[in-house]
Amino acid sequence: MxxxxxxxxxxxxxxxxxxxxxxxxxxxxxxxxxxxxxxxxxxxxxxxxxxxxxxxxxxxxxxxxxxxxxxxxxxVFRALVSHMGHLTRKWIAERVESAPNRIVAERIGLEAFIEFVRAHKDLYRIVMEAQFVAEDAYRDYYAVFEEAYRRNLAVAGERGEIRPGHDEVRAWALIGMNVFLGLRYGVWDDSLSAAEVAAAAGDFMAFGLTPAPKAR
Amino acid sequence: MxxxxxxxxxxxxxxxxxxxxxxxxxxxxxxxxxxxxxxxxxxxxxxxxxxxxxxxxxxxxxxxxxxxxxxxxxxVFRALVSHMGHLTRKWIAERVESAPNRIVAERIGLEAFIEFVRAHKDLYRIVMEAQFVAEDAYRDYYAVFEEAYRRNLAVAGERGEIRPGHDEVRAWALIGMNVFLGLRYGVWDDSLSAAEVAAAAGDFMAFGLTPAPKAR
DNA sequence: GTGAAACATGAGTCAACATTCAAGTTAGAA
DNA sequence: TTCTAACTTGAATGTTGACTCATGTTTCAC
Missing domain, CATH: 1.10.10.60 (Homeodomain-like)
Structure with a gap:
């Protein structure tokens, strides 16, 4: 821990x-x-x-x-929540910086996040509980993530790496995916490797649910 | 309320x-x-x-x-959580049943969910807090949703409506998106309409982040 | 070496409920 | 109408735990 x-x-x-x-x-x-x-x-x-x-x-x-x-x-609880934000961002940033583009970065980021949650289950629980103990700290925590996601999406959009879209909504959609996959596969159950989960979710993040067009 | x-x-x-x-x-x-x-x-x-x-x-x-x-x-708290599960599923099911396919159903489901959360902020908070008050009730709540998502994805997969993939992981990714968009745009802020959020997220769910291939 | 500022200690204070219960009141079947 | 089960009432009980404080010990700048 x-x-x-x-x-x-x-x-x-x-x-x-x-x-x-x-x-x-x-x-x-x-x-x-x-x-x-x-x-x-x-x-x-x-x-x-x-x-x-x-x-x-x-x-x-x-x-x-x-x-x-x-x-x-x-x-103390608030201090811990804030500390957790710094730790999480540092951990993920270190692993994502080598990614060649945003879509790969999202997959790597998710994998890193799940690993992080597994290594800090106790701290992660504190963050989630903050919603009911110190709501402003909880909002701040996610506001920082939202900001980072929006910037990343905006930059990637300008580079043509990703499809145009509503960056704020996509930011929150990505945050939600990460949080729930972290909860399900990081905190509740270790049976799948972080890489497996990230690969499966990465495909979904990249291509969505629409089937590939038929080869002819 | x-x-x-x-x-x-x-x-x-x-x-x-x-x-x-x-x-x-x-x-x-x-x-x-x-x-x-x-x-x-x-x-x-x-x-x-x-x-x-x-x-x-x-x-x-x-x-x-x-x-x-x-x-x-x-x-009482547990009774309320369980009640909320029934209400939510009923509300969404009624609105989704007319959807022509799974991808549209997901967009409509998200829109319905955001509307539902807005109309029941107090009950929705109870569900979220259950994670820390009655964890088993919280897990049960989401286990039912997971089950439904997996079935829906499996059926849609067989029909060729959606891309093949890891249905359990996709189920949790979708749940996470719904929950966080519900929190952000249902509980915290009403300034975007549910339909706008659902449209933006629907595009993401359908096509992911990958840009459309260049027309030639 | 020394004295004032830092730090450590844990018994005591105090308020906030969840839950119980004994004594009533009301509903409704016969 | 009558009688018992169903229901209502709110004062009393008991526990829990955050926070205070007066007293003692340690640190370290000079």
Missing amino acids: GRVEAKVGAMHNATSPSNKVPRTERGRRTLAKLLEAAAAEFGERGYHEASITGITQRAGAALGSFYTYFDSKEQ | GRVEAKVGAMHNATSPSNKVPRTERGRRTLAKLLEAAAAEFGERGYHEASITGITQRAGAALGSFYTYFDSKEQ
Whole structure:
């Protein structure tokens, strides 16, 4: 399961304000342990079942130490959601950059996404649950993906790599496909390889449902 | 917002066992009021924020009456999820049955789905939240859809209406597209008409991203 | 070496419900 | 009409868990 770097605690954007930044080495270690523990606790038990006690016990810290670094239960959760966004994009971007065109990139991106989800089931659950715990963080998470998809589709469109179309709607269609295939084949069931799923879905993304015209 | 028929209380499948069935007219009315109130309360506040007190107040009933009809908070929630599955499938099936082929059916189905979500935002939220409140109910919900999609794709494949492919993966890809387009354009934003979204996504479902070959 | 700022600790506070139950009221079959 | 099962009521119970705080310990800049 993915290590949650202490870096998360140092972010200072709109969705995860003011986690106190530790000033000593000891503090940084404690913060890192707490973040990792929080990811595990939320991932395994879900936001509401998770308890601060559970987090501090996993971290080997005292209950009160949690509040040295976080203002509330919800705040760590938000930090984790935001962290997950960065991790996911980094992972996928690294694998997709060598793709020769957008259509191949989508297949590779899906394969990478499924692999990522399998390697971070706990963190992925946190992202999905954000819809009900911190809806704005959830929307932000997908807004960034939407933006990236639209840009990618627009560029590919100009290059003639893809069919013209409604990029915003196609962006969300692609996001939905990725998320549900990630849930079904990444979280729920490992029996198909990521490559197999990506190949099957890649054909669909490339050619849709319309049959190839008859050879004559 | 959708009326929740008292019928829900009479179901007796695995996911919603033993809600007590009322024996008098008064009882049936109270049960119906409670179900409707529960849908509104869960839909507006989410499962954990929702309270039984909130439900009975909306229903104009006493707190204790809730437990005359339901065993627990979770049980009403499950009943509502299951109910939503039936409503959704009925709504879509009615609109899709006149479609001449599978590809058109998918476009019409998406349009109907977006309309349905818009008309039942509260109930739809309940379904999505089920992933974290009653995971088995959530899986069951989508298992039924998967089954239907696979059958539809298999039949269409035999008829040569669609390209051969991996029907299970395509089923989940389609489900994901529908769910996310429903969330984005049904729940979050009404500015595009359902037909516009369905037209744009329909083109993608039909032809994918590959550009049309150059006319010569 | 030292003292102030950082950090750690965990018992205690407090509010929020889900659920129970004993005491009533009403419906409707006979 | 009568009587019992069905239904209603809301105060009381009990648990849970986020968050506070006063006290103690460690770090590290000087």
